[in-house]
Amino acid sequence: MYQVPDQRGKVAVVTGANSGTGKEAAKRLAGAGAHVVLAVRTPAKGEQARNEILAAHPGARVEVRRLDLASLSSVREFTDGLATEGKPLDLLLNNAGVMNVPRRTETDDGFELQLGSNFLGPFALTVQLLPLLLAAPAPRVATMSSGTANRARISFDDLQSTRAYSPTRAYAQSKLADLLMMIHLADLAAQHAWPLLSAGAHPGYTRTNLMTSGPTLNGGRPGRLESLLYKIVPSQGPEQGAEPLLYAATDPAATPGGYYGPRWSMVGPTKAAPLPRSARDKTAAARLWTVAERLTGVSIQTQRL
Numbered sequence: 001m002y003q004v005p006d007q008r009g010k011v012a013v014v015t016g017a018n019s020g021t022g023k024e025a026a027k028r029l030a031g032a033g034a035h036v037v038l039a040v041r042t043p044a045k046g047e048q049a050r051n052e053i054l055a056a057h058p059g060a061r062v063e064v065r066r067l068d069l070a071s072l073s074s075v076r077e078f079t080d081g082l083a084t085e086g087k088p089l090d091l092l093l094n095n096a097g098v099m100n101v102p103r104r105t106e107t108d109d110g111f112e113l114q115l116g117s118n119f120l121g122p123f124a125l126t127v128q129l130l131p132l133l134l135a136a137p138a139p140r141v142a143t144m145s146s147g148t149a150n151r152a153r154i155s156f157d158d159l160q161s162t163r164a165y166s167p168t169r170a171y172a173q174s175k176l177a178d179l180l181m182m183i184h185l186a187d188l189a190a191q192h193a194w195p196l197l198s199a200g201a202h203p204g205y206t207r208t209n210l211m212t213s214g215p216t217l218n219g220g221r222p223g224r225l226e227s228l229l230y231k232i233v234p235s236q237g238p239e240q241g242a243e244p245l246l247y248a249a250t251d252p253a254a255t256p257g258g259y260y261g262p263r264w265s266m267v268g269p270t271k272a273a274p275l276p277r278s279a280r281d282k283t284a285a286a287r288l289w290t291v292a293e294r295l296t297g298v299s300i301q302t303q304r305l
């Protein structure tokens with residue numbers, strides 16, 4: 001089991017912290033002494049997670065705040081709330097995500113739902129939190145991707161899947177976009193000499209709500225083939241699934257632009273997972289960052305850094 005180093009005195013935001021790997025990461029950070037903000041779409045579910053964390057770690061500092069990554073105004077409300085309080089932010093864990101949404105759906109802002117929730121919302125969140133992150137001595141942004149990013153491509157000519165929608169392709173694209181964001185943020189940190197470390201993770205096949213609330217290999221209800229695959233493909237619990245993300249967020253050996261995977265896939269978490277070839281394309285990373293700035297209206301130039 002990965003031992004999270006002492007986090008006393010640190011403030012952490014974990015998105016999607018009411019379930020799965022997010023709840024586990026929040027629990028482990030709180031157990032290591034961090035003040036953890038559970039950033040959740042449904043506050044009642046966040047309160048339930050908070051109670052569970054407090055039951056495991058009485059006296060832990062855990063608070064619930066509403067954040068809907070599928071809404072830029074909700075992201076703005078969330079970051080404005082933290083900015084008003086002005087506490088430096090040590091850790092941001094971009095964990096939340098939706099997978100294989102069966103039919104093309106749009107966010108409040110007109111983005112394809114998986115791109116919006118998994119990438120554009122987290123992009124706006126990350127950039128808007130930069131002033132608080134850069135006020136901390138050694139801030140980190142850890143971003144959750146997925147093994148599906150390995151076979152993804154960014155369709156710059158149809159980013160929002162308006163011409164053709166495939167649940168799995170749109171999910172994989174959003175997770176590759178997460179990796180490109182992580183890489184470009186690491187490059188920006190180097191360029192600007194920020195002390196910020198940006199690293200990525202993928203959990204490996206993990207038994208969470210993501211796997212049980214509808215998503216399947218074909219984006220519909222699990223068929224016989226999927227049900228069989230779920231039984232035979234090795235999977236793990238959220239306790240293990242959260243570890244690569246926790247490693248990226250807290251381990252002294254994690255490196256800028258590092259990418260960490262599960263132990264059983266023989267690539268980590270103490271060793272970097274191989275970055276998919278498409279995630280090593282720095283031109284694509286810079287291009288996607290510019291597209292995200294245009295789509296969200298959020299950029300580092302408009303932040304007080």
Ligand SMILES: NC(=O)c1ccc[n+]([C@@H]2O[C@H](COP(=O)([O-])OP(=O)(O)OC[C@H]3O[C@@H](n4cnc5c(N)ncnc54)[C@H](O)[C@@H]3O)[C@@H](O)[C@H]2O)c1
Pocket residue numbers: 015016017018019020021022039040041067068069070071095096097098099117144145146147202203204205206207208209210211241
């Ligand atoms: N479970 C796996 O096998 C697996 C594999 C690869 C990658 N992942 C990634 O791991 C991350 C965590 O997923 P999980 O497996 O714990 O599943 P999960 O469904 O338990 O957790 C996802 C969380 O994201 C939250 N979320 C979804 N949309 C949101 C929104 N618009 N605003 C705020 N929160 C939102 C959900 O409420 C939930 O708390 C995701 O990014 C997912 O893509 C999971």
